[in-house]
Structure formats: structure tokens, C-alpha cells
Amino acid sequence: MRSRILAQSVLAIACCTLVLAVDTVVDVGYSKYRGRVVGDGTTQWLGIRYAAPPLGQLRFAAPKNPLNTTGIQDASKFGSICLPQNPTDWSAKPNPRFQIAEDCLFLNVFAPSNATASSKLPVMFFIQGGGFGSNSNANYNGSDLAREGNMVIVSINYRVGPCGFLQSEEVVKEGSLNNGMKDQIKALEWVRDNVEKFGGNPEHVVLNGDSAGASSIVILLVSPALRNANLFVGAISESASEPTLRTLAQGQDQYNCLLKASGCSNSTASLSCLRSLNATKLQTTNCWFNPHIDGSIIPDTTFSQFEKGDYAKVPTIFGSCTDEGTKNAPQTTDTLSDAHAFFLNQCPSLSNSSLTVLDEMYILNHTAPVFPSSGKLWIQASNAIGDFRSHCVDNFYQSVLARDGMPTWNYRYGVIDPDQEAKGFGAYHTVELYAVWGPNNTDGNPPKSYLTSNAGIVPVVxxxxxxxxxxxxPNVGRMRGTPVWEQWDEERRRMHFVTNETGMERMGGDQLRRCEVLEPMMRALEQDPPKGVKTQLDGSAIL
Structure with missing residues (x-):
């Protein structure tokens, strides 16, 4: 009898000390959300509000806390993604993977099903790309990453176009600047306050983003508003570029452009007029909106901030794809005039002599294959934009990081897909996402070889x-048999990802010299020079 009582007591104590896995219903304070167990070892909570709907008076305002709700909210489906700037954007077309709406400030959480509230798993915070004009990497499935990495994945939507980046004196007085960036910060604060309830560690959050998401990461790294916030401990930047960071006066021009496009030009209360419109009336093909200088989140250009050492001192990975430019240069580029028009469209301040330098570096006497339905100079123009918008940008940031003794790693993603090679696109902008997330977990349209001959690159990456x-x-838990990924330093060593041939290489001397020549152009791309000031490239060292 005594032994039975003792056994029951021990069992009771064991039950009391048992740590239970996170329930599908999670209370985040203002709401309770019911996720779903997928059955592959992970649980998903989709479409969680991290901010109030940015509607009515909250249009063009900083994100506010969500309102309290009663009952249990369904978190089994993704929420709407944010309205694209351009009405012809691909994300504006009917798509079974998502819907678009102005009410879009949602995030998604993927976690191992056996995680507990005390697991303190590492957190990957994913910021999608889209040129700050759309949410282009929406609704990716993070379950494979969560399960294989034993970590929590958080992905977010954020406002883009005029809803995210409207800039003018009127906005300063009656709204808020850089709301798309503030959305990202608001989501990071949500992670700090809530991710532990899903099994994550709020003190171990690593940023990961591609394209505009990667550029966002660079902005977050240099932002004084985050310098002492301890919201992240590392960052992976995939194919960062330089968004044009306009001054208030330059942003005012785009604000006036939107007033004209939307029919609010004659209003005596122009911001109120813009707030009164149906959201689709804010979509435009002629006006452009980016993160901008605001004195708070973005006090100066990211190049200048890095040079001064004013950035978050955390470990980083930067990298890009071999053929970054093929989907960003006009495929119709056929003549020297076409190439010049393209260069000037990218950087209107280029002098005639600078165009000559670009011709010598990329166009004249640089032969390249000509592909069906493509201009004779498409590949040459692609090589140029690949350098000045991506490869050389990474080189700039990481040379500063190496100067300051910060651990940083670089990659060049060059996995060859036969179909994409035949079309001339090669290893195009952000194609590495199919390897990071898995080909079945992204946009539903992976290169076919990622399911066959290139399937082996997925577990490696x-x-x-x-x-x-x-x-x-990146080395501690790398796949057995894969090479050590050496840090970027004055030798400019980087990992070259190729199926069955992944290994270290150095940035070539020719590319490095081109980057040195292109630096004035890259600075002009990041912030337009004053009117009448020309951007001069000195190609004497390589011509």
C-alpha cells in the first residue's frame, strides 16, 4: 500500500514538472490565435496581426498596436499581403497563393511541434523583397527550415509603395515617414514580446532577407533607432542593392506626382484627400517611393553610415547570384544607344565620359552569347547592373566589416539550371531562395532541375x-563533407555555390577594379546628386 502511494506521489510530481509542448492556441495578449499542426513535425500560425489595420486615418501613419479581440482567432491561413505600388505588378494579378489588400500587417510563425515555451530556439526573421513596391516573396512555407534547423521562422508583410514610403512636408506634419521600415521594426518588437510563447528565443533573432528585404536589413543595421534595442544578433543579406534614399525635397516631387495621378492636386488638404480615396487609386506606374532620409531611422546614406562605423556590430552573411542582372536589364538591349538609355535610366547623372567608361568595361569588345528574343547587348548590360547594383555593393559593405574586424561571410550563388541557361538568365537574382527554403516551399515555380539534378544543392545551402x-x-552545423566557409577579409574570399562543386574562391582582380571605378555611380544611385551635378567615373586604372 505504501509503495503504491509512493509511486502515485512520484507520478504526480513528474506530471507537475512535465514541460508541455506549445499548444496550437497561443495567447499573445491582445488576441488568442489557433494554429495548426502540419503533421511533418511542425506547427504553423499564419496571418497573425502584429499591428492595427493601417486604414483610414492610419493610412500613412506609423503602425499602431492591434486592438484586443475576444474569442479565438483562426491562424490556419495566410493573411492578405500589402497592396503593390504598380497596378500591373504581378502580385496584383489573381493568384491562388495570396490575396492583396491594404489591411495587410500580418506575420507567420513556423515552429517545431515539440517546442515548449522554455525551448528558447533560435529565430529566423524573414523580410521579403519586391523593390519596396510589392511583397514579392509572400507566404513561403517555413516548416522545412523550422524542422531541419530546430528553430522558429517568422515571416512578415510590410507596407510598400506610397502606403509604406510616402514623403513630403504634409506627411511630416500629419502622418509619418518610412512606415514600411517602421512596420518591420514593429514586427521585430512583436517577436521580442511574443516569440517565446512559440518556443523561440527573443534574445537570439537573426535577420534574413532578399533583394529589398536584404536592403532593408542594411538599413536596420545602420539605424540609430535600433542601435540599443537588441532586437537581433545577426543578419543574412541575400542580393542587397541600394534603394534611392531621397531627401525631403526630392520626396516632395514624388508626393506631388501622386497628387496628380490620384486627382488630389487641387485639394487644400492633400493628405486628407489621399486618405479618402479607395486604396487602388494610390497605385501608380509613374511615381516612385523608397525608404528615405528622415533623421531618425535613416539619418544618412548606408554607405556613409558604414564608412563612419555607425552600424550594428553583429555577424553577417552577404552574397549575390552570378547573373544578378539578367532579370533587371532590358532583354531588348540591342544597340549602344539602348545600353546608354538603360544606364541613364538607372543613373541619370552619369556624364558622357562616364558612359564611355561603362562602354569600355562592359560593352565594347566584350562578346557574349545572343539568346532567342533578346537583344545583342542584353548580357553585357546585365553584367554591368549585376556589378553596380549587387556584387560591388556587397564588396563595399564587407570591406568595411573586415576593416572593423567583424565576422562576415560572402557567397556567389552560381547553380546552373539547364533551362535557365538556355534562356540566358543563368543564376538569376535571388534564385538561391529555392535552395534556402526548398523548391516546394516558395512561389510554386522553381527551376525544374531543383527537383532533379540540382536537388543536392538544397541541403548544402x-x-x-x-x-x-x-x-x-555557417560552419558549426554545416553538412558533413562540405567545405569550410572562410570569412571575407582583404583576400576577398567567398563561397561559390555550384552543385557538386561548391568551394571557396576569391573575387577576381578585374571585378574588384570595376567595383572601384563604379563607386561614384553606386553613391549616386543611393542618393541623387543635386540637379546639374554629373557623376564622373574614372576608368583610367583599367582602360
Missing amino acids: RSYWTSFIRHLD
């Missing part, structure tokens, strides 16, 4: 990424 997110070092 993913193991480096998950290792960095877990250990702030």
Missing part, C-alpha cells in the same frame, strides 16, 4: 544558413 542562424557561424 540550407545547412550553412541554419548553422549561421543557430550559431552565428
Whole structure:
């Protein structure tokens, strides 16, 4: 009898000390959300509000806290993604993967189903791309990453176009600047306050983003508003570029452009007029909106902030794809005049002599294959924009990081897909996402070889990424048999990802010299020079 009582007491104590896995219903304070167990070892909570709907008077305002709700909210489906700037954007077309709406400030959480509230798993915080004009990497499935990396994945939507980045004196007085960036910060604060309830560690959050998401990461790294916030401990930047960071006066021109396009030009209360319109009336093909200088989140250009050492001192990975430019240069580029028009469209301040330098570096006497339905100079123009919008941008940031003794790693993603090679696109902008997330977890349109001959690159890349997110070092948990990923330093060593041939290489001397020549152009791309000031490239060292 005594032994039975003793056994029951021990069992009771064990039950009391048992740590239970996170329930599908999670209380985040203002709401309770019911997620779903997928059955693959992970649980998903989709479409969680991290901010109030940015509607009515909250249009063009900083994100506010969500309102309290009663009952249990369904978190089994993704929420709407944010309205694209351009009405002809691909994300504006009917798509079974998502819907668009102005009410779009949602995030998604993917976690191992056996995680507990005390697991303190590393967190990957994903910021999608889209040129700050759309949410282009929406609704990716993070379950494979969460399960294989034993970590929590958080992905977010954020406002883009005029809803996210309207800039003018009127906005300063009656609204808020850089709301798309403030959305990202608001979501990071949500992670700090709530991710532990899903099994994550709020003190171990690693940023990961591609394209405009990668550029956002650079902005977050230099933002004084985050310098002491301790919202992240590392960052992976995939194919960052330089968004044009306008001054208030330059932003005013785009504000006036939107007033004209939307029919609010004659209003005596122009911002109120813009707030009164149906959201689709704010969409435009002629006006452009980006993150901008605001004295708070973005006090100066990111190049200048890095040069001064004014950035978050955390471990980083930067990298880009071999053929970054093929989907960003006009495929119709056929003549020297076409190439010049393209260069000037990118950087209107280029002098005639600078165009000559670009011709010598990329166009004249630089032969390249000519592909069906493509101009004779498409590849040459693609090589140029690949350098000045991506490869050389990474070189700039990481040379500063190496100067300051910060651990940083670089990659060149060059996985060859036969179909994309035949079309001339090669290893195009952000194609590495199919390897990081897995070909079945992204946009539903992976290169076919990622399911066959290139399937082996997926676990290789993913193991480096998950290792960095877990250990702030891509090598600790890398796949057995893969090479050590050496840090970027004055030797400019980088990992070259190619199926069955992944290994270290150095940035070539020719590319480095081109980057040195292109630096004035890259600075002009990041912030337009005053009217009448020409951007001069000195090609004497390589011509």
C-alpha cells in the first residue's frame, strides 16, 4: 500500500514538472490565435496581426498596436499581403497563393511541434523583397527550415509603395515617414514580446532577407533607432542593392506626382484627400517611393553610415547570384544607344565620359552569347547592373566589416539550371531562395532541375544558413563533407555555390577594379546628386 502511494506521489510530481509542448492556441495578449499542426513535425500560425489595420486615418501613419479581440482567432491561413505600388505588378494579378489588400500587417510563425515555451530556439526573421513596391516573396512555407534547423521562422508583410514610403512636408506634419521600415521594426518588437510563447528565443533573432528585404536589413543595421534595442544578433543579406534614399525635397516631387495621378492636386488638404480615396487609386506606374532620409531611422546614406562605423556590430552573411542582372536589364538591349538609355535610366547623372567608361568595361569588345528574343547587348548590360547594383555593393559593405574586424561571410550563388541557361538568365537574382527554403516551399515555380539534378544543392545551402542562424557561424552545423566557409577579409574570399562543386574562391582582380571605378555611380544611385551635378567615373586604372 505504501509503495503504491509512493509511486502515485512520484507520478504526480513528474506530471507537475512535465514541460508541455506549445499548444496550437497561443495567447499573445491582445488576441488568442489557433494554429495548426502540419503533421511533418511542425506547427504553423499564419496571418497573425502584429499591428492595427493601417486604414483610414492610419493610412500613412506609423503602425499602431492591434486592438484586443475576444474569442479565438483562426491562424490556419495566410493573411492578405500589402497592396503593390504598380497596378500591373504581378502580385496584383489573381493568384491562388495570396490575396492583396491594404489591411495587410500580418506575420507567420513556423515552429517545431515539440517546442515548449522554455525551448528558447533560435529565430529566423524573414523580410521579403519586391523593390519596396510589392511583397514579392509572400507566404513561403517555413516548416522545412523550422524542422531541419530546430528553430522558429517568422515571416512578415510590410507596407510598400506610397502606403509604406510616402514623403513630403504634409506627411511630416500629419502622418509619418518610412512606415514600411517602421512596420518591420514593429514586427521585430512583436517577436521580442511574443516569440517565446512559440518556443523561440527573443534574445537570439537573426535577420534574413532578399533583394529589398536584404536592403532593408542594411538599413536596420545602420539605424540609430535600433542601435540599443537588441532586437537581433545577426543578419543574412541575400542580393542587397541600394534603394534611392531621397531627401525631403526630392520626396516632395514624388508626393506631388501622386497628387496628380490620384486627382488630389487641387485639394487644400492633400493628405486628407489621399486618405479618402479607395486604396487602388494610390497605385501608380509613374511615381516612385523608397525608404528615405528622415533623421531618425535613416539619418544618412548606408554607405556613409558604414564608412563612419555607425552600424550594428553583429555577424553577417552577404552574397549575390552570378547573373544578378539578367532579370533587371532590358532583354531588348540591342544597340549602344539602348545600353546608354538603360544606364541613364538607372543613373541619370552619369556624364558622357562616364558612359564611355561603362562602354569600355562592359560593352565594347566584350562578346557574349545572343539568346532567342533578346537583344545583342542584353548580357553585357546585365553584367554591368549585376556589378553596380549587387556584387560591388556587397564588396563595399564587407570591406568595411573586415576593416572593423567583424565576422562576415560572402557567397556567389552560381547553380546552373539547364533551362535557365538556355534562356540566358543563368543564376538569376535571388534564385538561391529555392535552395534556402526548398523548391516546394516558395512561389510554386522553381527551376525544374531543383527537383532533379540540382536537388543536392538544397541541403548544402540550407545547412550553412541554419548553422549561421543557430550559431552565428555557417560552419558549426554545416553538412558533413562540405567545405569550410572562410570569412571575407582583404583576400576577398567567398563561397561559390555550384552543385557538386561548391568551394571557396576569391573575387577576381578585374571585378574588384570595376567595383572601384563604379563607386561614384553606386553613391549616386543611393542618393541623387543635386540637379546639374554629373557623376564622373574614372576608368583610367583599367582602360
